[in-house]
Amino acid sequence: MAKPGKPKSKRTPVRLRHRIEKASAAKQRKQRKLAKNNPQWRSRLKKDPGIPNLFPYKDRILYEIEEKNRLKEEDFRRRREEAKTTKAAQSAGQAVPTEDDINKEDALSDLIDDEGMDEDELDDASNPMSALLASARARAAEYEGASGEDEDDEMDEDVSEGDVDVTATSSFPTSGPQPLETSRRAFDKVFKSVLSTSDILLYVLDARDPNGTRSREIERSITAADAGSKRLILILNKIDLVPSPVLKVWLTYLRRYFPTLPLRANNPASNAKTFDHKALTVKATSETLLRALKSYAASKQLKRSTTVGIVGYPNVGKSSVINALTSRLGSSRSSSTACPVGAEAGITTAIREVKLDNKLKLLDSPGIVFPSASTPGPSDETIPNFSKKQLNEANLTLLSALPPSAITDPVPAITLLLHRLSRSQATLNPLLEQYDIPASTLVPSGADGDVTTDFLIQVARKRGRLGKGGVPNLHSAAMGVLMDWRDGRIRGWVDAPEETEGGESGGGREIVKEWAEEFKLEGLWGDDGGDQEEGVDVMKE
Numbered sequence: 001m002a003k004p005g006k007p008k009s010k011r012t013p014v015r016l017r018h019r020i021e022k023a024s025a026a027k028q029r030k031q032r033k034l035a036k037n038n039p040q041w042r043s044r045l046k047k048d049p050g051i052p053n054l055f056p057y058k059d060r061i062l063y064e065i066e067e068k069n070r071l072k073e074e075d076f077r078r079r080r081e082e083a084k085t086t087k088a089a090q091s092a093g094q095a096v097p098t099e100d101d102i103n104k105e106d107a108l109s110d111l112i113d114d115e116g117m118d119e120d121e122l123d124d125a126s127n128p129m130s131a132l133l134a135s136a137r138a139r140a141a142e143y144e145g146a147s148g149e150d151e152d153d154e155m156d157e158d159v160s161e162g163d164v165d166v167t168a169t170s171s172f173p174t175s176g177p178q179p180l181e182t183s184r185r186a187f188d189k190v191f192k193s194v195l196s197t198s199d200i201l202l203y204v205l206d207a208r209d210p211n212g213t214r215s216r217e218i219e220r221s222i223t224a225a226d227a228g229s230k231r232l233i234l235i236l237n238k239i240d241l242v243p244s245p246v247l248k249v250w251l252t253y254l255r256r257y258f259p260t261l262p263l264r265a266n267n268p269a270s271n272a273k274t275f276d277h278k279a280l281t282v283k284a285t286s287e288t289l290l291r292a293l294k295s296y297a298a299s300k301q302l303k304r305s306t307t308v309g310i311v312g313y314p315n316v317g318k319s320s321v322i323n324a325l326t327s328r329l330g331s332s333r334s335s336s337t338a339c340p341v342g343a344e345a346g347i348t349t350a351i352r353e354v355k356l357d358n359k360l361k362l363l364d365s366p367g368i369v370f371p372s373a374s375t376p377g378p379s380d381e382t383i384p385n386f387s388k389k390q391l392n393e394a395n396l397t398l399l400s401a402l403p404p405s406a407i408t409d410p411v412p413a414i415t416l417l418l419h420r421l422s423r424s425q426a427t428l429n430p431l432l433e434q435y436d437i438p439a440s441t442l443v444p445s446g447a448d449g450d451v452t453t454d455f456l457i458q459v460a461r462k463r464g465r466l467g468k469g470g471v472p473n474l475h476s477a478a479m480g481v482l483m484d485w486r487d488g489r490i491r492g493w494v495d496a497p498e499e500t501e502g503g504e505s506g507g508g509r510e511i512v513k514e515w516a517e518e519f520k521l522e523g524l525w526g527d528d529g530g531d532q533e534e535g536v537d538v539m540k541e
Contacts (some may be wrong), residue, residue, distance in 0.1 A: 042514075046422070054468055059475070066405065191218070191311060193351065194365050195225055198309030201294065202314045204235045207262075208244045209494040210250055212399055213313040219258070223511075231296065231515055234260040237317040240274040242493045243426075247277070249496040259291055259515050265320035272488035286324035292519040294323075299361045301520060305361045314367025315400040316484075322354055322362050338537060369401055381420055386412065400486045410478035415452045417485060419441065421492050430491040434484065435459050 051058050077385055164312045178234050195201070214234075223231045234254050239262045247262065254260040263285045268274045297306035310318045335428050352364040383391065392411050397413035407413075421427040422442060432439055437458040442451050453474065459465070460472035463480055467473045484490050 008270055025126070025227060056468055098327070111385065138345060155350060178410060190351065190365055190368055191221075194309040194363055194369055195230070196223065198230070198307045198363060199300075199302075200233065200293065200306065200308045202233050202235050202308060202310045202321065203258075204237050204312035204318050204321055205254075206399065207236045207239045207247065207250065207314050208492065209399065210234075210236060210254065211497070212395060212494065213316055213351075230519070232258050233292070233515075233519070235256050235321060236260060236262045237265050237321065238488075239280060239285075240264055240275060241267055241272070241488045243275050246495065253496040255512055256310055258511070259519060259521055261285070261292070261521075263289060263321065263324070265317045265324045269487035269489075282324060286327065289321075290325050292521055293360060295520040298516055305355070305357075305359055307361050307363060309363040309365065311365055312367065313369065313399060314402050316367070318367065318478070319364055322364050325362065326354065326356065333468045367401065371398065385417060391416070395484065398485065404479065404482075407479070407482070410482055411452060411456070414456065415476050417490075418455060419452060419479070420494065421490075422538075427492045434490055435462050437462065473483045 051061060055061075065297045086425055097436055117436045164486060196227075201215070203218065203222075222230050234257075236247075236250065236254065242250075251262060262277075262280055264280060265286070266282065293306070293308055302305065310321055312318050326521060349367070354362040354364065386394075393402075394412040394416040397407055397410065421431050428439075428442070435458065437455070441454050441458050456477045457472045459481060460474065460477035463477065465473045465476040465480060482489070485492065
């Protein structure tokens, strides 16, 4: 009992507050535990929502962003190369040219151009600028020599991936997909390097248009190299995108010139419209090719390994051929890591060496648009208002030899595609079913009707490729059609030309028969005789 007159304490119990704090701490611990076990954990950083489709000038903004990233990457690589060169020169005890030396040399060059001075006057000992010019030239020569030595060191670096030895043996073209002009300039470097070091050349062709991805000049160069000691095999890739009758005719036609093997290098893309050739599977065709290469290597009994070079147009499946061969070695890792592949052209940017075993070595080369190739498309193909240059670029686009970033105007390629597919109902009907459009779309409306524009408008409306105000985006619709064509969602092919008597230079039945015996192709779909009927039977759908 409180004493009278003493004030009552104002302190209150804190049991309730402690209970609330303990419950809150327990709840937070439980939430943290659940968050760790939650597979849908997300970062606190907000994801960039990107640019809305209805935003005006979206394509231009995306192009500027891509160009800025490309320039930044090139600057980073340049700085890294300069750092490597400087380090190599310092370790070798050589003088490294500084920026002041380079600026002085540029200033001297400007002085010569502006003042009209002759270089002999600057080289004169009485001229006080001659010593400066000589010093700058000496520094520049030392810089170039150190850079060349550094590049040679990089070419000798070996990388071991999985169970297959992989080596990057060269670095041209430098990086990224190459434009047409650059690709043709790099022809002598890449092709001649592969040709000089290879015993067997695998020329990979697209089964949908073999002649479009074939160069007769390349075949003549291979057969004439080293007094005819090189061997050439034509590889008809992507055979699952053409029907059996078309494949049979192409194999018969190509085997009149060189040994030809059908190949399915990898599985098709999602939703691709493929044909089932039964025995011509990825496993069966790749084993056939590997067995033929090993037979040739064993018959030659060389003290070194037999080198097999793989050449062809961009995106015909050269790297996929190597991956298919390495997958037959019983290694699950080698098939996915030997060579990087992708749907776009320009994935392979350097000559890449893959060692299968002690007797066989593969060389993967970047895709090249070979000069002096066959006429784009069928020989009788002409399109009104199309120049030869436009027809060539449109044909390269349909061959997927150009990456999407290098396609400035896809509409001519769509015109060429419609022109080819409209020749037969077997290819026209699947196209109309793919986009659910009526056949009347491909009929010109009026005197000035444009079939391509009408087709792209229908595709843009069906696929939601609309711009501001609901206006159809023809460029986006055309790119979507090209992507469907590249991935095999649109059925289409070029028929083989009619057979004529005789053969062209660089090939013939004698070569086919002689080389087929060396590779032991009898019964392996490579002969052109009586056993060919057996190969025909297995290709029925």
